[in-house]
Amino acid sequence: MSTETFCTYETAWCPGCGNFMILECLKTALEQMGKEPSEVLVAAGIGQAAKTPQYINANAFCGLHGRALPAAVAAKMANEKLTVIVNTGDGDSYGEGGNHFIHNIRRNIDIAHFVHDNQIYGLTKGQASPTSVIGLVTGVQTDGNFNEPLNPALVAIACGAGFVARGFTGHKEQLISLMKQAIAYQGYALVDILQPCVSFNKTNTFAWYNARVYELDESYDRQNKAAAMQKALEFGDKIPIGVLYHEEKSTYHQKSEVLKQGVPLLDRKTDPALMKRLIASYI
Amino acid sequence: MSTETFCTYETAWCPGCGNFMILECLKTALEQMGKEPSEVLVAAGIGQAAKTPQYINANAFCGLHGRALPAAVAAKMANEKLTVIVNTGDGDSYGEGGNHFIHNIRRNIDIAHFVHDNQIYGLTKGQASPTSVIGLVTGVQTDGNFNEPLNPALVAIACGAGFVARGFTGHKEQLISLMKQAIAYQGYALVDILQPCVSFNKTNTFAWYNARVYELDESYDRQNKAAAMQKALEFGDKIPIGVLYHEEKSTYHQKSEVLKQGVPLLDRKTDPALMKRLIASYI
Amino acid sequence: MYNLLIGGAAGQGIETTAAILEKFLKRSGYHVLTIRDFMSRVRGGHNFSLIRFGTEPIRSHSDRLDGIIALDDETVHEHRDQLNETGFILGDSKLSATDDRLIKVDMAGMAKELGNPRVSGIIAVGILLKMFGETLDGAEDVLGTFVKQQYLQINQKALEQGYAIAEKRYEHLDGKYSGWMLISGNHAVALGAVAAGLRFYSAYPMSPSTSILETLAALGDEAGVVVEQAEDEIAAINMAIGASYAGARAMTGTSGGGFSLMVEALGLSGMAEIPLVVIDVQRPGPVTGLPTRTEQSDLRFVISASQGEFPRMVIALRNQEDAFYQTMRAFHLAEAYQIPVILLSDQYLGDATATVEPFDPTRIRVADPASSYDGEDEYLRYRYSEDGISPRLIPGKTKHLVAIDSDEHDERGWITESAEVRTKMVDKRMKKIEGFRRELLEPDMIGPEDFDTLLLGWGSTWGPIAEAVRLLNQKGQGRYAALVFGDVYPLPQKLLKEKAAQAKRLINVEQNATGQLAGLIREETGIVCTDSVLKYDGRQISAEEIAARIRKEGAK
Amino acid sequence: MYNLLIGGAAGQGIETTAAILEKFLKRSGYHVLTIRDFMSRVRGGHNFSLIRFGTEPIRSHSDRLDGIIALDDETVHEHRDQLNETGFILGDSKLSATDDRLIKVDMAGMAKELGNPRVSGIIAVGILLKMFGETLDGAEDVLGTFVKQQYLQINQKALEQGYAIAEKRYEHLDGKYSGWMLISGNHAVALGAVAAGLRFYSAYPMSPSTSILETLAALGDEAGVVVEQAEDEIAAINMAIGASYAGARAMTGTSGGGFSLMVEALGLSGMAEIPLVVIDVQRPGPVTGLPTRTEQSDLRFVISASQGEFPRMVIALRNQEDAFYQTMRAFHLAEAYQIPVILLSDQYLGDATATVEPFDPTRIRVADPASSYDGEDEYLRYRYSEDGISPRLIPGKTKHLVAIDSDEHDERGWITESAEVRTKMVDKRMKKIEGFRRELLEPDMIGPEDFDTLLLGWGSTWGPIAEAVRLLNQKGQGRYAALVFGDVYPLPQKLLKEKAAQAKRLINVEQNATGQLAGLIREETGIVCTDSVLKYDGRQISAEEIAARIRKEGAK
Numbered sequence A, B: 001m002s003t004e005t006f007c008t009y010e011t012a013w014c015p016g017c018g019n020f021m022i023l024e025c026l027k028t029a030l031e032q033m034g035k036e037p038s039e040v041l042v043a044a045g046i047g048q049a050a051k052t053p054q055y056i057n058a059n060a061f062c063g064l065h066g067r068a069l070p071a072a073v074a075a076k077m078a079n080e081k082l083t084v085i086v087n088t089g090d091g092d093s094y095g096e097g098g099n100h101f102i103h104n105i106r107r108n109i110d111i112a113h114f115v116h117d118n119q120i121y122g123l124t125k126g127q128a129s130p131t132s133v134i135g136l137v138t139g140v141q142t143d144g145n146f147n148e149p150l151n152p153a154l155v156a157i158a159c160g161a162g163f164v165a166r167g168f169t170g171h172k173e174q175l176i177s178l179m180k181q182a183i184a185y186q187g188y189a190l191v192d193i194l195q196p197c198v199s200f201n202k203t204n205t206f207a208w209y210n211a212r213v214y215e216l217d218e219s220y221d222r223q224n225k226a227a228a229m230q231k232a233l234e235f236g237d238k239i240p241i242g243v244l245y246h247e248e249k250s251t252y253h254q255k256s257e258v259l260k261q262g263v264p265l266l267d268r269k270t271d272p273a274l275m276k277r278l279i280a281s282y283i
Numbered sequence C, D: 001m002y003n004l005l006i007g008g009a010a011g012q013g014i015e016t017t018a019a020i021l022e023k024f025l026k027r028s029g030y031h032v033l034t035i036r037d038f039m040s041r042v043r044g045g046h047n048f049s050l051i052r053f054g055t056e057p058i059r060s061h062s063d064r065l066d067g068i069i070a071l072d073d074e075t076v077h078e079h080r081d082q083l084n085e086t087g088f089i090l091g092d093s094k095l096s097a098t099d100d101r102l103i104k105v106d107m108a109g110m111a112k113e114l115g116n117p118r119v120s121g122i123i124a125v126g127i128l129l130k131m132f133g134e135t136l137d138g139a140e141d142v143l144g145t146f147v148k149q150q151y152l153q154i155n156q157k158a159l160e161q162g163y164a165i166a167e168k169r170y171e172h173l174d175g176k177y178s179g180w181m182l183i184s185g186n187h188a189v190a191l192g193a194v195a196a197g198l199r200f201y202s203a204y205p206m207s208p209s210t211s212i213l214e215t216l217a218a219l220g221d222e223a224g225v226v227v228e229q230a231e232d233e234i235a236a237i238n239m240a241i242g243a244s245y246a247g248a249r250a251m252t253g254t255s256g257g258g259f260s261l262m263v264e265a266l267g268l269s270g271m272a273e274i275p276l277v278v279i280d281v282q283r284p285g286p287v288t289g290l291p292t293r294t295e296q297s298d299l300r301f302v303i304s305a306s307q308g309e310f311p312r313m314v315i316a317l318r319n320q321e322d323a324f325y326q327t328m329r330a331f332h333l334a335e336a337y338q339i340p341v342i343l344l345s346d347q348y349l350g351d352a353t354a355t356v357e358p359f360d361p362t363r364i365r366v367a368d369p370a371s372s373y374d375g376e377d378e379y380l381r382y383r384y385s386e387d388g389i390s391p392r393l394i395p396g397k398t399k400h401l402v403a404i405d406s407d408e409h410d411e412r413g414w415i416t417e418s419a420e421v422r423t424k425m426v427d428k429r430m431k432k433i434e435g436f437r438r439e440l441l442e443p444d445m446i447g448p449e450d451f452d453t454l455l456l457g458w459g460s461t462w463g464p465i466a467e468a469v470r471l472l473n474q475k476g477q478g479r480y481a482a483l484v485f486g487d488v489y490p491l492p493q494k495l496l497k498e499k500a501a502q503a504k505r506l507i508n509v510e511q512n513a514t515g516q517l518a519g520l521i522r523e524e525t526g527i528v529c530t531d532s533v534l535k536y537d538g539r540q541i542s543a544e545e546i547a548a549r550i551r552k553e554g555a556k
C-alpha cells in the first residue's frame, strides 16, 4: 500500500499515538479512490487530531478550535468539486464544536467527518472530553469525571445523519473501508474513530478498545433506524464497529435552488442585467 | 385556579399567542406545588418566550440569547435551595444554545427546562428555527426550509436525559401536570411545549397541533429507552404528548464532592486555616 | 418640505402604510426620507414612521411635524406637541383623543365594509395623497410591490375611497426625483454586496441587521448567491471564511451582540489572510440593550476586537448611497489586501429609506484574488513580499495546494514556532496597512471654508450633522462646518489635521455615551475635542437637536 | 547569581526536573526565578526551563548562562552560545555533541540500572546539587511534592547516586529565602481567588491558563469551591455570571481565544451589574498564534470588548506577588462596584515560578454584596443612586425578588424602552467609574528621581524593565527610570503626568507589535512616547535585551 501521492511529513505526535494509523488510513483511502491532492480539502479545528491537515499532501484548512465544520461545509458549498474531509478531535467536534455538529447534520452537506475520538483533550494535556468515560481522573476531573459521556453515533442518528459509523485504529482494513464509504456517501458522513492516546488516556488504551470492539457483519441491518440507535447505545463491554446506520437522503446541494443549477458557486458571476433590474425595482 | 402568588403583569405578547397558556400553567404549577416566589428562579435567554421571567412574580434572570442554561445551572450549583426553571424559546434552546443543551443534559443538574417550541423565531419576526418543518416558507427560507428539523425529545434522550416530555398549550391540565413532574424530578427535566405562534407560524397552528396530538396513557412504558426513542420519533400525523422517557439518575449535586456536603455553596466560607496550609505548601 | 408621522401599535400595519405612501411621493418627484422608530415587540406598544418629503434633497429627519396619521390614541398623545399650529392629525373615528387639528374619518368602518379591516391604512394613504394634491397614477404598480396579488383589488379600492372622501389641502410641488431610487441602508448594503460579486452570505437573524439577510435571501436564487441561516453567529462567520477560502466572495452580517460572538473568527480572517466583509448594524448596548433602536457605540469595540494584532479596515456608512458604494469597496479592499473589512451601520441608517440617484455598479472595481504567483517557484501561500500581500490561489483551481493555519505559520502555511518566522510574518501582515492607508478616503467636509467651529462625526449622523451645520449657519453667531468620517479605521488624518488647526472649537457629535470617535482622534492625532454632543437614548439625534445643544450650552 | 538552563524534548521530564531543582535551591535560602519555554506539543521538539538563583532578589530572567543541563543534543546546539566561558554543560553520555565545557555522565545507564529510565533527570538534579555545594537535606519532602508515593524511593536513590558521583564546583551562598514561597503566576492567581472567597470557577482548558483551572480543581473539594469544566468558553462565563448572580463569588479564566468567545457575556456582567472576575492569560495571537508562548497583545482588546458601553476595570499582573494580591483586589472591586474586572496575565508570568514573601490573605478586604437596601421602600435592584451603586440582594436569601435583564431595564430590572430611563440607567452605570477611579493604584516607579529617560511598561515586563533600569544606570550615559502599570484601565494618570513632564525621552517597552500601552496613554493623556521597544516573537524580552536595544538604537 503506497502513500506516495498524499506523502508523509514529520509529525508532532507522540510515538505510539493512534493518530498515525488514522493518517495512514486516510491517505490510503484517498489513493485507493484515485483522488488528486489538489481536489481534496482536509479541514480541522485545533488539537492533536486537528494537526492532520498539516501532515497530508492536500489542501489544508486548520481553522479555530471547534469550528472546523462550518468552514468545511461552506467550502463545499463554494466549490462542490472539492472532496471535503474534516479530521479533528472529540473535544473539537463534540465539545467546543457541539452546536455545529448537530446543526450540520441537519444541513446534510456532502462531506466526511472523521473524529479522532481519544476520549480526552490531548493537546491541552489531558482533561475530560465529552466522550470521556465516567470515573476518568484527570488534572481537572480530580474526583473522576462524573458527567454522562456523549455517545456521538447515537446523537448523530438522533439528529438525522444518514451515514454513521464507528471505527477503531486497531482495525486498519475496516477503517480504510469506512473512510472510503464515508467519502463516497452523498451527504454528511460521520466516522467516530476510537483512537488511543498513549500520553493522557490511560483508561481507554489500545488494549481496552481491542478487547471490546467487534466488527458488525453482513447480518446487521444498517438501514433500520431504531435498531441502529439500539446498536449505537452499545458502548461498554462490547463495542460494535462498522457502519451503524445508512440511509440515502437528499443533500444540501440537491435541495438548494442555487446549487442544484449545476455551476459551482465560485464560478458564477453576477449578471449585470440582473443588477439593473434590482436597482430599477427600487425606483 | 388562582394565580395570585405568582401574579400576572401586562405582557408584550400577541393576543392569541400560546405563550399565555404556558405562563398560566407555570404559575398554576408553582402554586399547586406550594412554592414561594422568592425560592423560585425563572431564567431565560432572549426571545418572545424568553420574556416569561418578566411576567411572573419570582426571581428573574433574562440573560443572553442562547445562554439561559449555563447561567441557570450555575445558579442552581450556587444555591441548591432555589427552584430553578428555564422558560425560553426553541431558537434560544436548540439554535444559539444548542451546545449548552446537549452538555447540560450530561451534567444532570436539578432544573426544569420548558421550551416554548413554536417552531419559529418569533421575536425576530419569523425565520426558521431548528424545529421548523420542512417546506416552511419565511423571509429567509424563501424556497421553504429544507434542513432536517431537530427532534428535541429524541436528541435529549440520546444525550442521556432522565426526564423528557412533550406538552401542548391546548392540553392545559396535562401541561400543568408535566410541569409539576418536571420540577419535582431530581435532575435535568425537559418539557418541549408545542406552542402556536399566531403571528409568524401559519403552518403549525393551534388546529394543526390539535389535530395531531394524543396523550400518552398508562399503557405507555416511559422507562424503556429504546421504545422512548421510537416514540419520540413520532412527529407527523400523530404526535404523542406526555412523559416520553423517565429514568432516575444521580444528579450533579449528588455526585459533586463539594455540593454533596450539604451546605449550599453560597453559604460556605474559605477556612483561614486552609489558606495557611495552602500557602505553606509553596514554601 | 413636509414632515408626516404615522404612528400606532405594532401589528397595525404602520410599516406598509408608510412604505406605500413614501413610494407614491417619491414617484411623483419628491425627495423623501423616512425613518422608523419601533419597539421590540410584535404586537402592541407604540411605533411610528416619520416621512419627510420636499423638492430639495433631505438629509435629516426632523421632530417638527406637519401632519400626524394616528392609528391609535397613544400616537396623538405622544406626538401632538411636535405638531405645527397649522398641521393636521388624521385619525380614525373611534379614537377618543380630541384636538382642534384632529380630522376623524371612519376608516375602520370603511375597511370593514370593503371586507378587510387591515386596509384602513391604505384608506389613510388615499386621503393623504388627495390632501397633498397628488394623483393616483401608477397606484397598481406601487401597491403591487407591497401587497400580495390576491389582495390587490381590495387595496386599490381602499385607496380610491380614501382619495374620494378627502379634500386637497396642499399644492403638489414638482420635484425631479421620480427616477431616483428609494432605498434603505440595509437594502443598499445587500445590493452593494451583490454588485461586488457576493456569492455567499451567512448570518443569524438579529435586529436591526435581519433585513440584509432577508433581502439577499429574496434575490439569492436569481443572483446566484447562497444565503444560509447559520445555527449561531460563530457558525455564520466561520462559514463565510470557509466559503471565501474556497473562492466564493463572502460576507456575514449581524448587530453588536452577534459581532461579539464573531470576534474570534475575525482574527482568523486576519491571521489566515482570508478576505472577509462583516457588517455590524449597531443598536444600543450593552448586550441586548434596546434591540430595535439606534446607537453608534461599537466603534472602539470593532477596532480592537479579537486577541492579538492584525490589519483590518473599518468603514462607517453615512447614508444610503454610501451603503451601496462602500459595501462594494469593502469587498475590493478585503480582496486586495486579504483582510477583514468591517462595515459599521446602525438601525437608523439601516431601516431608513432615502431618495438616491440610481446606483452605478460599475463605479467601483472589485479586485480579483491576488495571484502574483507566476508558477515558476514553489507556490507559497504566505510568501514574504514588499507590500505584505502574498499570492492567493483558490484550492482545487490549480494543481497547487493551499494551506492555511490559525497557528503562526511559515510561508507555506505550516505551523511554526520559530521566533524569526514569527516576527517576519507579523511584519508581513502589518505591512499591508501601509497599502490601504494610501487608499483611505478623507472625511466629508460640510459647510463653509471660513468656519470657526468644527463638528466631528462619523457614520449615520452625517445627515443630521450636515443639516445642523446649515441651521447653525442660518441664525447662529459663529461659522460652523463639519467633518464626517466614513473611513474611520485606520483614521484618515490629512483633512482632520488641516481643519482642526483652523478651528477655535472642536465638537464631536456622537450617538454614544463616551465619545468614541473623539478618543480615537486623540489617540491617533493628539487632537482634542473641546466639547461634545452625545446622545445614547436609542433615538437618532436630529439636526434641530444638534443645533439647539450647540447653541444653548456650548454642548455637554 | 547563577543561571541554569535545562533543555530537552517534550516528554523528557524537563518540567519536573526543573521544579525539583528550584525547590531545593529556594529551600536552601536562594532567591529563585524559573521561566518556562515550551512548544505546543506533547512529545518531541525543543523545550527548556531557565533557573536563575542568587542571594539577592531576582526580577528578570537572563539569556547569559552559567550552566546547561542538556537532555538532548539540540539543547547543546541551541544554547551553547549563551553559555559563559567558564560555564558547564551537563549531558548524557549518549549525546553526540562535543564541547569543551561538556560533562558527560551516563545518566541514562544509571537510571536503567535503577530500574526506571525516567529518573535520569533526578540524577541530574543530584549532580547539580553537589556541584553547587548544596546538601540533600529535606530531599524526601521535596521529592514528595512532585513524585507519586510509589516512585519516591527510586527517585531518592537516583538523587543520591547523582549527588555521589559529582564534584563540588561552586560555593553555597547563604540566602534568607528558605521560608519564602516559590510559586508561579497562575498558582498565585488561584490562591488569591480562594483567599478572596471564590466559590465557583468555570473554565474551558486553554494554554496558558489551564493550570489555574487545575490548581483550583486540586483544592476545590477542600476549599469548598465548585470547579467546573465548561463545554466551551461561552458556557464558562455565563455559568460564572449565573453563579455570581445567585450569590457564589465567581471567576472564569482563559487565554485570548477563549476571551474572544466571552466577549458578549462580559457585557452581561456590565449591564446586569453582576460582579465577575475574568482572567486572560495572554499568548501570542492572532487566533491560535503560538499557543504556549507569551505576548501582551490583548490590552486594547479587553478594554473595549463587547458591544455598547459599560464600566469595567482592567488590572495587569506584574509579578507573582501582584498575582495574588491583585486577584484578591479584583474580587473586591467587582463586588464593590458590581462590575466585571479583567485580570491580564501572560504565559511568561503564569508559568514562571518566583520567590515571594508568604502571602497574607488578610491584607486585602473583599467587600460583601452592596446592600444599602434598608427594607423600607420597595426593593429596587437598580435603584438610582449618587454613586451609581444599587442594592444587590441575593435571590432566595430574603423575601425580595431579584430581577436582572440584558435588555435595558428600569430600577426594578424590568425591560424598558423609555428614552428617559435609558439615559438615566446609562448614567447610573457610568457613574460607578468615578468611584473606582479614586481607588486606582498608580504605576510602580522604578529607578532614581533624577532621570532623563523614562521607560513605560505594564504587566509582566515589570521584572525585565526593573532589571534593565539597573543595567542601564550601571553603564549608560543617561539616567533611567521606569513606570510599570498594574492598574491599566482606567489609566491612573497622576504619576504618569508628573514623571512624563520631567522626561526628555519616553520609551514604551511592550511585548506586542503596535505599542498598545503607548496608544492608550496618547488617548487618555495626550502624552506621546518618543521611542518604543517592542517584541512579538513569543519570547519574553530580557533585561539585557531591553538595555541593549535602548542603548544601541535609541529603540525601534
Ligand SMILES: Cc1ncc(C[n+]2csc(CCOP(=O)(O)OP(=O)(O)O)c2C)c(N)n1
Pocket: A046, A047, A048, A049, A050, A065, A088, A089, A090, A091, A092, A093, A116, A118, A120, A121, A122, A123, A124, A129, D204, D205, D206, D207, D233, D257, D258, D261, D288
Ligand atoms: C477557543 C479555544 N479554546 C480552547 C483552546 C485550547 N485547546 C486546543 S486543542 C483543545 C482540545 C483538544 O482536544 P481534542 O479536540 O479532543 O483533540 P486532541 O488533542 O485530543 O486530538 C483545546 C481545549 C483553543 N485552542 N481555542
Ligand SMILES: Cc1ncc(C[n+]2csc(CCOP(=O)(O)OP(=O)(O)O)c2C)c(N)n1
Pocket: B046, B047, B048, B049, B050, B065, B088, B089, B090, B091, B092, B093, B116, B118, B120, B121, B122, B123, B124, B129, C204, C205, C206, C207, C233, C257, C258, C261, C288
Ligand atoms: C447573540 C444574539 N443573536 C441574535 C439575537 C436576536 N434574537 C433575539 S430572539 C431570537 C430568536 C427567537 O426565537 P426563539 O428562541 O424561538 O423565541 P421566540 O421569539 O420564538 O419565542 C433572535 C435570533 C440576539 N438577541 N442575540
Ligand code: SF4
Pocket: A012, A013, A014, A016, A017, A018, A019, A048, A049, A118, A122, A123, A196, A197, A198, A199, A200, D042, D043
Ligand atoms: S497526546 Fe495523545 S492524542 Fe496527542 S499525539 Fe500524544 S498520544 Fe496522540
Ligand code: SF4
Pocket: B012, B013, B014, B016, B017, B018, B019, B048, B049, B118, B122, B123, B196, B197, B198, B199, B200, C042, C043
Ligand atoms: S410573535 Fe408569535 S410567539 Fe411571539 S408573542 Fe406573537 S404569537 Fe407569540
Ligand SMILES: [Mg+2]
Pocket: A089, A090, A091, A116, A117, A118, A119, A120, A121, A122, A129
Ligand atoms: Mg481528543
Ligand SMILES: [Mg+2]
Pocket: B089, B090, B091, B116, B117, B118, B119, B120, B121, B122, B129
Ligand atoms: Mg420560537
